[in-house]
Structure formats: structure tokens, C-alpha cells
Amino acid sequence: MAQGKAVEAFEEELCDFLGLPNGCAVAVSSGTAALYISLLFLGAKDKNVAFPTYTCSALRNITTFASANSLLVDSQISSPNIDLELIDKNVDIAIVPNMFGIPQIINRINKPIKIIEDCAQSLGAKVKSSNVGLQGDIGVFSFYATKLITSGGQGGMIVSKDSSLIQEIKDYRLFDRRNDSKIRFNFQMTDLQAAIGPIYC
Numbered sequence: 001m002a003q004g005k006a007v008e009a010f011e012e013e014l015c016d017f018l019g020l021p022n023g024c025a026v027a028v029s030s031g032t033a034a035l036y037i038s039l040l041f042l043g044a045k046d047k048n049v050a051f052p053t054y055t056c057s058a059l060r061n062i063t064t065f066a067s068a069n070s071l072l073v074d075s076q077i078s079s080p081n082i083d084l085e086l087i088d089k090n091v092d093i094a095i096v097p098n099m100f101g102i103p104q105i106i107n108r109i110n111k112p113i114k115i116i117e118d119c120a121q122s123l124g125a126k127v128k129s130s131n132v133g134l135q136g137d138i139g140v141f142s143f144y145a146t147k148l149i150t151s152g153g154q155g156g157m158i159v160s161k162d163s164s165l166i167q168e169i170k171d172y173r174l175f176d177r178r179n180d181s182k183i184r185f186n187f188q189m190t191d192l193q194a195a196i197g198p199i200y201c
């Protein structure tokens, strides 16, 4: 089995690091996969998804891949982060990256939009005293070779305080030998990657 106990241990370790109960994280094959799955589970199809012009190209790719409409938003004048003031009532979902480890406080504007906090560049950064990744509906992390930690070159994680959402994503990730006809996909991390990943060494 490629995805097994080491993946589970890595998921639990990230929960512990972020101050979440166990069962609030699911490991996947990349940060891009984590973002794509997040959009899928927030029902992004045909919805308006806002993200900053200045960020990783993965955000534009996954928005298109999830059949959502991309709304490009400018950065702040004094920071490379997205200007949340520019998110208007047309937006259904916002992807908010904390660029270069610079955390930003996320306030919900105008209406209760869904928020994905993209922490690919900010594992361990804090907003007030809590770790980034917990401000939105979903937090995503990347363990690509150039990020704060890596799981052997590629890897990602999705976190949420909503453990039932995480459970649904775990079900989606387990695509093989299922008894129903639900469509799932192989976005798995391997135990070999997860063994390289851990934060506490």
C-alpha cells in the first residue's frame, strides 16, 4: 500500500502543529491538488472565484480546471498580499494566499463568502497568536521542493475545522476498490513522501 500509516501520522502532526484536533487534515499529492479539491468541495463550478493577480499560476489553473469564473484582484499597495477591500459582492469564493510568509488578517466582507487560505508559502506564520490556515473555511499547504518544508519534492495538505468535510475529502481520495459508482480521483500522497514531510525532527 502506497498511502498508509506514515500519511496518517503526517496529517495528525500538522493538526497538532496548527492546534487542530486530529482528523482535521488530509494529505494530497500537491498544493495545486489541495486547492483544486477545495474548490470542488466548496461547489465552485460556475461560481465567481477571486484570487490575486500576483501569486502562483496554480490558482488560475485550478479555477479554470474547476469550471469556475476567475476574478483577478490587485494586491495591496504596501504588501504583496491580495487587497481584500476589493472583494465585492460578485465574489462567491476567495482564495487568499499569504505571500512570502506574510500573514494577513482575513475579515469577511459584504457577504458570507467562502474563503480558502493558501498557506503554501506561510506554514508556521501567525495571525495574532494563531497559526495561519485556520481563518477561512479551508486552509491549504504545499510541500513542494522550494516551500518551508518538503515531502520529497511534491506534496500538499488540506485542513479545516470542519472534520466532516475532511472526512468527505478522504473518501474522495480513496478511489480504488469502492462499492459505489461515485467519481473519485487519485490525489494521494505516498508513505515515502509523508516520511520525509514531518515538521518536528
Ligand SMILES: *Cc1c(COP(=O)(O)O)cnc(C)c1O
Pocket: 030, 031, 032, 033, 055, 056, 058, 059, 097, 118, 120, 121, 142, 143, 144, 154, 155, 156
Ligand atoms: C507553490 C504554491 C502553490 C502550488 O503548490 P504546488 O505544491 O507546487 O502544487 C499554490 N499557491 C501558492 C501561493 C504557492 O506558492
